[in-house]
Amino acid sequence: MRHLLQRALQSRTFYWNGLSNLRTCAQGFRLYSKLDQFCYPVSLKGQHCLNKRDFRSGYFQSANCSLSRSCYTNVTTSQDLKSENEEVLKDASEDCPVLEAISYWTREFETAGVPEPDASAEYIAAHVLGYKSFSLISPLVRNLTAEEKTKVWKLCEKRMNRMPIQYILGEWDFRDLNLVMRPPVFIPRPETEELVEHLWLYLQEDLTREEEDLDVLEVGCGSGAISLSLLQEFPQACCTAVDVTKEAVELTQHNAERLGLGDRLDVKQMQFNTSADFGTKFDVIVSNPPYIWTEDMETLEQEIVGYENHCALHGGTDGMGLIRDIIHIGHRLLKPGGSIWLEVDPRHPDMIQTYLNNHLQYQLQLTGVYQDFNNRPRFCCLELRE
Template identity: 35%
Template sequence: MKVNVHDPRGEELAQVLTRATAALAQVPSPRVDAELLAAHLLYDGSRSRLQHAALMGERLTPEQVAEYEALVARRVRREPLQHITGSAPFYRLELAVGPGVFVPRPETELLAEEALKVLAARTESATGQLRIVDLCTGSGAIAAAIKSELPNAQVFAVELSEDAIPYTRKNLEPLGVHLVQGDALTALPELAGTFDAVLSNPPYIPPANVPADPEAALHDPDMALYGGGEDGMQMPSAIAARAFELLTPGGLFIMEHDDTQEEAVAELLARVGFEGCYPVRDLNNRPRHSVGYKPRPLEPLD
């Protein structure tokens, strides 16, 4: 949609943004959200173009104002910004998201970055094609980030949810990721023992820890949030065991978890059989991911 600059009956964009910012006072970032919604509607998502237009005194038609205020009203009701715009930034990508799929979080980018750091060295020395799988892929965020940086790798992604799959497919098929709709605990049996890396952001929240943000509590699917059991560790435990089965000796496993689960996950990985384990901390120094390696067989003694 184009802005009508010269309509004398129009309202200045800057005034509309100020009013929207006030209406959004209860959301965490009122001005940012007001600008992102307007940029989505009027400037193909470009916030810099929007800000320039506001500085230049551009005006909106009454129809444009009404359409914009309808979007603002949805955000006031705490509908996720990403659902309204239909996209979420992740790593260096824009992913399609909407109702029924978990909106990827910035902290999960650290999982992808850690995986790429480890796998980059292996790419240089590997004699064959790297094989990587993202279990409980949701929107496909982790798989997409990995494939975008390692285009020659064979990347798989597994997702069970019927509601999430349309978004997953839209995000992953253009990149050439092999998408499997099915149970992460049983998928890809024919490839067990062949993966160089298994990555996962499984559901892990304990049932008592309902997210404080309405955007997550009311709009993220429960099956993507709650890990099962009193401590939320039921699904992470099953994912770790399945990862061990899928990995080749020396293979890499990285899993996201709650910052209260560091000790439980460390014990889990040791019990499953992983070695060389260590936590990865987020920008607030909270343990949010754990790394482990499937042991290589002992070299025979001469």
């Protein structure tokens, strides 16, 4: 596929949306395959000539072979397109085709070193047009109105300032839920969807659960992603969700109300520590705690450092600060047979095992360590011995 893309670009009969050279072309293709979103080869009159299904079925390959410059006597090259459009794009009052706006901002982002330049431009354009993703924009080939263009330009400026796309859009999906996102509340990551999946499977296996209550404590709820997912999946569940920051507590509450899950959720602003007491016990304690090591804090991307709460990230010298507190009082907060579920750094499972070996009085056993999609050990299940 890579050499076909190269040939298409070299032949200059296609303008390949958003991709101005082979390197980004190859990157773009990989990225879009993963996200199930695709770039569309477009003729240079702005008509998109291949759709997603054609692309998948290899139509692009045959199109590439059969369409030559001679078939398109009026074809403009991508270089020409770039220079023609620079002028139109600079004038905010001018209408401009969606695809050209995306290409323009992709290039701007690339030049400025903004990560995921093409996905960023596409998400923003899709959002302004009322779609969740670029692949859903319909019709793909149309002009942005002056108002839409102003909005796209404003949001893209934010991205130029390295604001995460989730904050720019003001929403993001987590499993089946659509959650409001607001800085500086931590943006839920795909790995945390995996944590919830493992916990979900674990609870599903326990068939008696259907009739029983399921009391969950979440430590560090952020936007509410974990608690709200569990409440949605388990109608018998009740969650207590705590977070040290006011912004997180308010956002979790707001998301719960939007999703109609507020009546089974108790959100508290508190600093969880070894003296935490809820006057009740839980079947499950779940947390994606701040677990980044002090030495690693300097390596974080600009998007994270500049916009997300520091206390959502930094877990102390060895990233284990809050993890140790949770383990320390876990046995006091758990019902018999209860479990603790944690998302951690890959170095932490071994450290947790050592910590438990040195603190047998906690009566906790590390019964499961699960890998994330990069095959790194990231999720731990600790069960209270009965």
